[in-house]
Amino acid sequence: MEVAPLMADVLNRQxxxxxxxxxxxxxxxxxxxxxxHWASWWRARGAEGHEFASxxxxxxxxxxxxxxSRPRFRIRPSAGExxxxxxxxxxxxxxxxxxxxxxxxxxxxxxxxxPLFRAPGGKSSPKLLAVAKACGFEHVGWANAGFLGDELPxxxxxxxxxxxxALRDIRSGDILxxxxxxxxxxxxxxxxxxxxxxxxxxxxxxxxQTLRAHPAYQRWxxxxxx
Numbered sequence: 349m350e351v352a353p354l355m356a357d358v359l360n361r362q363x364x365x366x367x368x369x370x371x372x373x374x375x376x377x378x379x380x381x382x383x384x385h386w387a388s389w390w391r392a393r394g395a396e397g398h399e400f401a402s403x404x405x406x407x408x409x410x411x412x413x414x415x416x417s418r419p420r421f422r423i424r425p426s427a428g429e430x431x432x433x434x435x436x437x438x439x440x441x442x443x444x445x446x447x448x449x450x451x452x453x454x455x456x457x458x459x460x461x462x463p464l465f466r467a468p469g470g471k472s473s474p475k476l477l478a479v480a481k482a483c484g485f486e487h488v489g490w491a492n493a494g495f496l497g498d499e500l501p502x503x504x505x506x507x508x509x510x511x512x513x514a515l516r517d518i519r520s521g522d523i524l525x526x527x528x529x530x531x532x533x534x535x536x537x538x539x540x541x542x543x544x545x546x547x548x549x550x551x552x553x554x555x556x557q558t559l560r561a562h563p564a565y566q567r568w569x570x571x572x573x574x
Contacts, residue, residue, distance in 0.1 A: 349375045349386055350529035351538040356393065358538075362546045367399040367559040368528075369466040369488070370453055371407035373427045380427070381528075382452045394457030399558040402449040402465040402485065406430065408442075410471045419479050426468065442476070443483035463572040464488050464559060486568045488559060491522035496545070498537035499530045507540040514541075515548045523562070 359366060370381055370390075378385025382405075394400070406428035414420040419439045425431050437445075450461040465485040467476070477487050497510040518524070526538065546556070559565050560574075 349377070349381055349389075351536060352386070352389060352528040355528060355538050355542060356389070356396075358543045358546070359398075360396065362543065362550075364546055364556045365397050365399070365558050366556070367401055367462065367464075367488075368393065368453075369401050369403040369464075371403040371427060371449055371468065372405050372452065373407050376529075382449070382456065387456050390453070390456035391458065394459040399560055400450075400453040400457055400459065400461040401463075401488070401559070402446045402453070402461065404442075404445040404465070404468060405448040405452065406445060407468045408437075408445055409468045410473065410476050413473050413475050419475050421473075421476060439479040439482070442479055443485075446480060446483065446485050460574065462559060462565075462569055463574060464565065464569075484572055486565060488523065488565070490525035491519070493517035493519065494522045494524040496524060496526045496537070496541070498526050498541075499533065502533050502535035502537075507535060507537060510537065511541045511544055511548075514545055515552070518549060518554070520554070521563070523559070 372380045372382040375381055375383075375386070382390075406425035408423045408425040411422040411424055411434065414422060414436060421437050421442060423435045423437045423442070424433065425435070446465050453461045463484050463486065465480060466488050470489055472487060480487060493514065496514055497505050500510075526542070530537070560569055
């Protein structure tokens, strides 16, 4: 959340609405991404018209499918009381993680989150995605060009290179992905790239929408009663 206030300012200034996928991750300030310290920040984003969706509550990485007639998975959370442990979850356990994040987001924002989720690291399997869909969550990835590189090492991928690549390669309908702060990147991405990227894409004739309006997800969202 280190650059979250700056990113909110940029989005407001540029008139861009986005979809925030959130988990309750560790933060440099406060009691976690979805803790009380950041509650007012999330409430403000809800009032501004942004959308929200699950990233699993404990930022739980899928590691592998486990054998058996019923879906079971090896999962490693990177947040929460069980962070760093290799766990075995069944379908109800994984669905509970998805629902818990959405429930907390609704509590914080006053707005019902979308019936979507993003698997941490983008790691999943067909079996995991089927389990999530059966409990009301469609998975959202990102376009190749939409991987904006804010989690890559700045020593190898400078902000200037990442900005130029995005402005060159992004196409209509692409889903873009960036974070509200990355611990490992020494030269933060958002202060240098976010606003020039938005302005540059606007200059190319692009506009921005939340995932509620994306043609790949519109029917699913309506079918889930939203």
